[in-house]
Amino acid sequence: MSKTFEKLQPYLDKSMALQAARSLFEWDDETAAPYEAAEYTSKVIGILSNEYMDSLINDEVRKLLKKLQEDKEQEELTETEKAIVKELAKIYDQLESVPPKEYRAFNELTSKSSRIWAKARKDNRYEDFAPYLNQVIDYKKKFASYRAKKGKKAYEVLLNDFDECFGIKELDEFFNKVKENLIPLLKEVGHKADTIDKSYNFKSYDISKQKEFCRFLSGYVGFDFNRGVIAESAHPFTTQLHNHDVRITNRFIEDNLESAMFSIIHESGHAIYEMNIDDSLTQTLVGGGTSMGMHEAQSRFFENNIGRSREFWEPLYDRLVNTYPENLKEVSLENFIKGINKAAPSLIRTEADELSYPLHILIRYEIEKMIFDGEVNVDELPKVWNKKYQEYMGITPPDDANGILQDTHWSQGEFGYFPSYAIGSAVAAQIHYHMLDIMPFNQYLLDGNLTPIREYLKDSIHKYGATKNTNELLKDMTGEEFNADYYIKYLREKYQKLYKL
C-alpha cells in the first residue's frame, strides 16, 4: 500500500464527511427545515463549505498530490486510488486556478443574482436580471481563461467540467444530428398531436392515492427503501450521503396524473445508479456517478425508454386504472401509451415531452456558445432566444418569463450544464438498443421483472462509480463509444410507430 496515499486518506475522509453534511443540509432545507431557519443556517453551511475547501486545498494535500502524480508513486496505487488522484487533480485544476478573493466575490454574486433572477422571472423583467447575468458571464470567462491551456476555448473548459468526453467538437456533431433530424420529425409529429386525446391526464387525482402509487412505482423499478427515502419538495431531485443513503423527492399536482409518476421514475433512475455504486468506492472522491450526462442517462432510461414503453405498462396498467377507476376506466392502454408519449413543440423545457426536449437544449447550447465566443451581448439574448424558438419549434415565447428567464442555471453561473440533459437521453438510447440485442428486454418488462435489467446496468455502469468515464463505460458495455445515431433512430422509430407516420 502506498505510504503517500495513506497520508492523504485523512484529508479525503474529512472532505467526504463535510460533503455528506452539506448534502444533508441541502436535503433538509428542501424537505424539512422551517421557513425562518435559512438566515442562521446559511452561516453554518458557509463554515462547513469553507472547511470542505480547506480539507482538500491546502499545502499538505498539494504536496501529496504532486508526489502521487509521479510515475514511481503511480505504480504503487490501485486502480481506485489512481482514479481518486486523478479526480483530486481535477479539483485542484478547477479551484486552485482561481484567486480565493475572486472565488468568494463570485459566490456572493451568484447568491445575489439567483435571487434577482427569481424576482425578474416573476416580474417578467429581463432588464433587471441582465446586468447580473453580464457580471456572472464575465467571471465565468475569466475563471475559464485561467485554466484554458493551449488555446482551449473558455466554453470548452466549462463543458469538460461536466463531462470530459464532451467538448465543443463532440457536441457540435451531436447537436447537428439533433437539428437535422429532430426538427423535421417534431414538425411532422406536431401536426398529428391534436389527434391524441390526453384529457384524462388533467382530471382530478387524489394526492394520497398518487403518493401511494408513486411509492409503488419507485419500488417496482428498483428503488431500495432500506437504503433510501422519498420526501416532498418544490422540485423533484436526488441526493445521497453514500450508497446506503440515497434520497429522492417528488411533488404532486392534483390535476396532473403524469407529473408525479414520471418524476418518481426519473429520480428512481438517479437513485438506483447511486445505490448500485460499489461499497469500496462510496465515500470517496470517485464514489458518485461518473458524469452529469451518464447520470441523466440512467434517469431518462428509466423514465422514458422503460417508463413510457407499452411493455412496461402492460402488466401495470390495470393497477393504475383500479387506483383511479372514475378517471381511467374508459381509457385504453393504447390511448394511455399515446397520451404519455404525446409530443408537440413547447416553450418550457421542464414540461417538454421526450421529442421536443432536445430542441430546448440545442437552443441553449447554441446560445451558450455564442456568449462565450463573444458573438452576442447580454442585452440581445432575448431576441436571439425568441428567434431560435420560432425557427426550431415554430413558436415564439409571449414574454421573457416563458422565454429566456425560465431556467435558473445561468443565474448560478452554470454554463455548460444543459448539454448533459440531451446527452443523457442519447446515451440512454444507445444503452437501450444494446440491451434489446443481448437480452429479452421487452419480455422482462412484460413479466414485470426489472431485476435482470437493473443488474446488467449495475455490472456494466453503476458499480464503477466515477472510476471510468462516459465513453469508457459505453465502450466496455456496448462495444462502441458514444454514438448519437441510436438516439435519432430511437425517436424516429418510436414516433413513427405511435403516429403511424
Add this chain to the structure above:
Amino acid sequence: MSKTFEKLQPYLDKSMALQAARSLFEWDDETAAPYEAAEYTSKVIGILSNEYMDSLINDEVRKLLKKLQEDKEQEELTETEKAIVKELAKIYDQLESVPPKEYRAFNELTSKSSRIWAKARKDNRYEDFAPYLNQVIDYKKKFASYRAKKGKKAYEVLLNDFDECFGIKELDEFFNKVKENLIPLLKEVGHKADTIDKSYNFKSYDISKQKEFCRFLSGYVGFDFNRGVIAESAHPFTTQLHNHDVRITNRFIEDNLESAMFSIIHESGHAIYEMNIDDSLTQTLVGGGTSMGMHEAQSRFFENNIGRSREFWEPLYDRLVNTYPENLKEVSLENFIKGINKAAPSLIRTEADELSYPLHILIRYEIEKMIFDGEVNVDELPKVWNKKYQEYMGITPPDDANGILQDTHWSQGEFGYFPSYAIGSAVAAQIHYHMLDIMPFNQYLLDGNLTPIREYLKDSIHKYGATKNTNELLKDMTGEEFNADYYIKYLREKYQKLYKL
C-alpha cells in the same frame, strides 16, 4: 472589543457549525434516514465529532482561553463574552483532564455497552449487561477523579456537569423532602386511584386525528411553526440547530389518547425555551438552555402545571370531545381532569404519573450515590433496586427488564443525569406559584391566552440562554433561589383537591 476574543471567534464559529451538523444528523437518524444508512453514516458522524473536538481543544484556543481568564482581559469582555469564556473553561475542564486515548476507549465502550444493554433488556438478562456496566462505572470514577479537586467526591463532579447549582448537599436536602412528603402522599392517593375511571383513555383513537389535534395543541401552547417543525420518531425528543430552527418529535399509539398529547406539550415546552433564546446568544456556547434541570422545568411546566390543569382544558375540552365524539361524549371535563391526573405507584419511570415520578428519580439518585461511594457492587444492584421499589412504592418489579434494566442512561455513562428530571418538576412548581402571585395566571388559561405567560417566561428565563445559571434565574425571577417546598406544596394541594383527601 477584545482583540483576544476576536481571535477566538473563528474557532467558536467552527465548533458551532459542526455541532449544528451533528444535531442535524441526529435528528435525521431518528426521523428520516433509511434503515441501512447507519453503518456508513457513523463514519461521517465520527469525523464531524472529532473535528468538533479539535475546533475547541487545541493549542491556540488553550492559549487564548488562558489569556481571556486574566483579570485585565476580563475587563474588556461583554457579559456574554464572559459567559462564553466561562463555558469554554468548563469544556476544557471536562475534556482536557481525560487522556485522549482513555476518552476514545470510553466512547467505544459505551457504544458497545448501550447495544449490550438493549439486548439484555430484551432478553431480561442483567448478568449480560453487568460486566459492561462495571467497566463504564470504573471509567466514570476515574474520569471524575481527574477533575475532583479539593476532596470533591466523584459523584459531585458528575452532578455538576448537569447543573452547577445542584451538588450532593442540595440534592440530599431535596430528595429528603421528596422522601418524607411524597411517599406518604402517594400511598394515600394510590389507595383512592381505583375510584377514577380512566377507561376512555384506552379506546381506539384514529392516528391521523391524533396528529392533527397534537399539532393544534403544540401551536396553542406557543410552538412557532415558522421556526420549528414536528416529525415522528420512536421516542419523542427536542433538538435545535439554533433559535430559528427548533425541532420536536412525537409518537402515536392508537389505543392511548394521552400519550401523544402530553408528549407534544412537553416537547413544545422544551422548544419554546430554545425558540425564545435571544438572537445575540444563539449559535454561541451559551446559546442553549442553561441546564438540564431548567430545561426540564420548562417542558414539565407546560406539560403538567399548565397542561394537566382544569383551567387549561376548560376552553379546549369541547374541541377534544368533538374530535372523538364516539369515545368522549360521555366523559365529563371533571372526569377527564381526574383521568389525566390519576396517580398510583408504578414500575416504569417513563410511564409514571406526576406524583410517582419523583420517587423513581429518588431511587436512582440513592443508587447512584451508593455506586460512587463504593457502597454497592454491580452484581448487587438488582437486589438493591427491587428493595427500594418495594420500600418506596410498595411494589416489586417482576423482573429486571421492568426494573434496573429499564433506562438506557447508565449504559451510556450518564450518571448524575436523572436528578435533573425531578429538579425540573420542582423548579416548575416554584415558577408556577410565583406566576400565580403576579398575574391572573388561571384567567389567562381560561381565556385560552397563553401569550402573557410565555412572554413572562421569555423575559425572565428563556432569553438569557446559558448566561445565568438555574439559581440566578430563579432568584431574579421569583426573589429566591431554588426552594423545593413549592413542589411539595403543589403536589399536596393538587392531589388533595382531586381526591378530596
